[in-house]
């Protein structure tokens with residue numbers, strides 16, 4: 001038997017899975033709520049390819065990041081055409097692709113502030129565990145333009161927190177920090193190198209390496225032996241220049257004025273190199289979520305467009321990990337598969353008639369199922385029950401002859417006779433009234 005590749009999974013209709021965190025319908029529900037929220041906040045959808053030139057991520061996300069140095073699915077194209085030998089990569093994230101599209105389509109010429117959202121799979125070659133997959137799904141948004149007003153940061157965070165509340169996801173914490181700009185960054189690095197110089201030999205191997213290549217990411221280390229040293233480091237917020245500090249304080253004020261609770265987390269640096277100023281994450285304390293408890297993350301990236309060869313552009317965005325959001329949902333609804341109408345037929349002529357009626361019903365917007373076996377009416381009704389059909393239309397020879405058909409309410413087994421000439425209207429009315437009552 002061939003199974004899915006390691007650390008990937010099938011998302012399934014609820015009927016075929018015992019794992020609510022893999023129910024397709026739960027994913028759809030989050031996507032629907034997110035789309036409505038994006039619409040209210042003025043975001044438009046963008047769909048970029050699921051693979052891009054490797055260089056985009058190397059330059060955009062940063063060569064020293066775990067994502068680029070270890071986790072990308074990269075291959076050399078062997079198309080046999082002009083691009084033979086080109087290095088391509090399954091996208092590990094969607095911010096660099098969106099900024100690439102912004103530049104490629106010169107979006108700034110059409111609008112000062114471009115607000116885009118995306119929903120789709122991302123790929124990272126990580127070691128799988130609860131809430132961590134090699135193909136996972138993100139819902140994300142990016143605000144691009146000339147403006148870096150702190151109210152933009154606060155508004156996006158407001159939208160996110162509203163989205164979590166609407167989905168009923170509680171027990172979370174919003175953590176926020178500022179990683180400064182190109183003027184603050186060398187100060188951070190200098191401080192970290194200085195403070196850890198005589199301790200670095202006691203720290204984890206990854207941290208020793210980062211000390212050389214990317215000292216800021218030491219703050220993000222999860223290694224236990226590193227924690228006491230990291231906790232004792234001075235806060236980077238103290239090292240921000242005036243502009244970055246003003247920006248950060250304004251974001252915090254805007255959040256406070258909206259009643260959004262947050263914690264300033266001076267160790268939060270995030271695993272992508274493009275960030276400047278604001279960075280944030282929301283973690284979940286729900287029992288359903290394991291150690292991988294970051295539900296979403298994001299921040300400001302005011303240099304990314306230039307890094308990718310575009311004009312100076314300010315950027316702010318975030319991405320929710322859909323797989324983790326679904327795990328944190330309070331309850332999972334059963335899914336939309338429930339038919340309004342199930343057609344029960346007795347005899348060959350009734351079956352043929354039933355097939356045509358099913359088509360008409362569906363065209364009229366009714367979710368309709370029909371029995372393709374020669375079941376007895378009794379066992380067909382049992383099946384209708386199992387499918388949670390709202391009504392059954394019973395057609396036998398007598399019914400066909402008399403033009404008086406039987407409509408059965410599956411909820412209370414009551415039956416009424418409906419005229420063949422007006423069957424669709426009768427059924428639509430019956431469905432409408434039970435749906436209103438549900």
Ligand code: HAM
Nearest residue numbers: 093095132133136294295296297298299317318319321
């Ligand atoms: P990120 O923090 O790498 O940020 O990913 C965002 C979210 O995606 C995480 O908080 C997590 O919920 C989910 N996630 C990441 N890796 C996995 C995985 N292997 N399995 C399951 N879920 C995962 C970004 O990707 C940035 N592009 C966010 C952003 C947008 N920043 C600015 N704009």
